Amino acid sequence: MKILLIQHLYFLNGIGGTEKICSTLANILSINGYEVEIATNENIKGSPVFPLHNSVKVTNIFDSTLEQKLEIPIYNYKGPNPLLWLKYKVRKKYSKWYNRRLRRRMGGEAKLYQYNLRKRAILWKDYIDKLKPDLIITMSISSLLEITYGNTLSIPIIDSVNGRPDYDYTNVLGGRKAYMVDLLTASFDQLNGVQILFDSYRDFLPSNFSGQCDVIANPVQQIDHKELVLHDRTKERYKIIHVGRLDTECKQQHVAISIFADLANKYQQWDLEFWGIGPDLDRLNIQIRELGLSERVFLRGFTEDPLLKMRDADIFIFPSKYEGFGLALAEAMSIGLPSIGFATCSGVNELIKHNQNGFLALDEREMTLYLEQLIIDSSLRSRLGVQSNVAMKEYSFENMARGWLNLVQAVIKNFRDEGEK
Template sequence: MKIRFLVFDIYGMGGTVRTVLNVTNYLAQSGYDVEIISVFRYRKVPFFEIDPRIKIIVLHDVASRRKDDTSLKTKTANKLAKMKSRLIHPDDEGYHFFSLLTDIKLYNFLKTISSGILVTTRPSFNIFASKYANKEVRIIGQEHLNFSIYPENMKKSILKHYGKLDYLATLTDEDTMDYTQLLKGGKVKVKKITNSIPNLQGVISPLDSKTIIAAGRLVPQKGFDLLIEAFKIVNQQYPDWKLKIFGDGREKNNLQDLITKYKLYNHVILMGSTQHIDIELSKASIYALSSRFEGFGMVIVEAMQCGVPVVSFDCPKGPSEIIAQNEDGVLVEDGNVEKFAESLMELMGNADKRKYFAKNGIDNVKRYEIENIGKIWEETINENLYNTNNQPVNSLV
C-alpha cells in the first residue's frame, strides 16, 4: 500500500514542510511505502532532510527550469503558467503561485492514482482531492487552522466538500469538536493528530543568554510587528537584551523599517531562515510567540523541548492547548502589547522562574515526540484499510 502526501513545495521551509517530513520520515523508517507529491520545487536542494527511501514527485519544477528553452512545449507551458488557476480555491494563501498549468499537471497526476492513501495538506488540496480523486483512493485531509479564521467563500467550500473526505486530521481538541459538528452528515471522520517534534539536535538551553528568540514566516499572521512594539517597551528597562527573529517573508522590509523607526537596530535582529531552529533555541532564554492566530504553534513545542520558557499571545487556537499557564509558560491576552512586554520583562528579571518553566516544559512536550504521534498515524493508516462496513478496501489489500 502506497501512502502519498500532497504538498505545496517539499523543498521549502516552513512549519507544514517540517511536520510533513517528521511524519513521512518516520513512516519510511517504519517500512511504509511513502511518496511525496510536491506541486512546486523552488530550491534545488531541500531545506530539511528527506529520508532517501521516500520517492519525491515534482509536478512543476521551477528550480530546474531552463530560461533558454524555446521549444513549442515550453512556450505553451509558459503561456499556461501566466493564466490564473481555475481549480485551486482563490482564497488559498498561495493562490498567486498556482496557474492553469499547475491545474493541468495536478489534475492529470491525481487521475493516475488508482489506489492507496492520499494525505492532503492545505484546504485547497483537501477540496481539490475531494472533487477529483478517484473513488478507490482513501483521502486524509489535514486542517491546520480553525474554521472561524477562513474567509466566507472558503468556509462555504469547506462545508460543501470536506464531508466527502475519508478522514480529516485536526491539530487541537477545539478544532476537532468544531469540524465534527460542522461536517456531521458527511462520511468524513474527524480525528485529532497533532504535529510532532523531531529528535532534538541541539542541547538544552542553560538560560543564561540575554536573548529572546522568535521564528516563523515574516507575514502579518505571525505578528512580528506586535513583538517589535512590545520589545520597544522592554528595551527601555533591559537595554542589554536582544531579540532575534528567524525567518523570511514578504514583511521583511516593513519589519526592518519598524526596527529603524524605534532605533532598535542594535537590539532587534532579523536573522533570516535556519534549518536548525533547535540549535538556535539552545542559545536563547525566552521564546516569544506574537501571532495573531495559529493553527497549533509548533514552535512553542520546539522551544519547550529545548528548555526555553515561552511567552505567547493567547491567540486562536493552539497556544492554550500547549501551554499550562504559569507552569511552563505565559499566555497573554490576545493582542495586548503592553501586557506582552510586561510578561517578557517578568521572565527576563527572574532566572529561577525561567528554570522552573523550562523544567516543566520539557516534561510537557514529550507527548508530541514523533514516536508517539507516529503511532497515531500508523493507527489511522490501518483504519483506512477498511471501509465503514469493516470490509477490506479492494485497492488497498
C-alpha cells in the same frame, strides 16, 4: 501497499511546517513498509528541503501545456523613477482591463476559478489513475479540492490538518471569496479520515464531515533535562528570541519589537533576536530603525538549526495572532525556554499553560508585564523552563508515528469493510 501524499503547492524548496510534516510523515510510512510517493504541481524547479528516506519518490505533475486562463497580476511600483512609475501605471490599467474582460467572458470570477480548477483536477485524475495508490493523504483541504473537484476517486482519502480546521475552509482569516468557501467545505464530503492537532479542534470541523477523526500532534524534538537552557548563569548580554516566518499579519513580530521598545532603556543588558525570513523583512527593519533599536534588535535571517539558536537565549516571545500548532514555540519550550504568547491564539493557548510553563497575555500591556517579570527573575525563568520541557514530552516522534500508522490502518480497513457490504 502504496500511499500517495499530495501537497499541490510549495513542497519544492519549501521550508515551512507543512513541508516538514509532509516529509516526516512520508519517512514514517516508508520505514514501516509502505511504498510512498509525494506529488506536487508546481511551475518551478527545485527539490524537497527536508530529508527523505531514499525509497520515497517525489513527482511534480506540472504540465506547461495544460490550459489555464489566468489573470494578469497587478503590480504597484513604489520606486523613485518617474519613467518606471508611468510604465507600471499604464501596465496596471491594462491588467485591470484585461482581467475584467476575462472574468466577463468566462461568466464571472467564480466560473473562471472553477474552469481552471477543473483542468487541474483532470490532470490529477490521470496521474492518480496511473499510479493506483491504495490510500491518499492530502496535506491541506486545498490539495484535497485540487484532486477531487469534478472527479470520482474510489480510493480512501485522509486529510492532514496542519492548522485549526476552520482556517482551511472558511473566511475567518479573511481573503476567501464565498464560492471558495463553498467548494472547500464541500470537499470534506470526499474524506474518509482527518488528522487534527488538538482534541479541541474537533469543534472546528464542518458538519458535513462524517469520517474518522484522530488527534495526532506534530512531533517536537525531545531534549533531556540535563541539556536544558541554564537560567542561573551570569552573562554579559541576555537574549529574548523569536523564530518564525517574518509575517506581521500572522506572527506579529512588530508587536514583539514594540513591547521590547518599552523595556529596552530600563534593561540595557537585554537584546531581541529574530530568526526567519519572510515578506515583512523591510517593514520590520524600518520599525527597528525608527525606534532607534538597531543595536538591540536583530533580524538574523534563516537558520537550519533553530534549537542551537534557542539554546543561547533566555526567553521566547511568540505574539502570533493565529497558529495551528506553533512548532517553533514547542521546540523552545522543549529546550527549557519560558515562553510568552497571546491567550486568544489557537495552538499557542494549547501548548502554554498560564503560569505553569509560560504566560498567556490578554493584550500587549499584559505581555509587557509578563516579559518584565521574566527579565528580572531568573528563578522564574528556570521554573517555567523546566515545566515547559516536561509538557512537551507528550509530543514525541514515537507518538506521532504510532498515531499515523493506526489512522492509516483504520481508514483502509473501514474503506474495505464498507466496500464489502
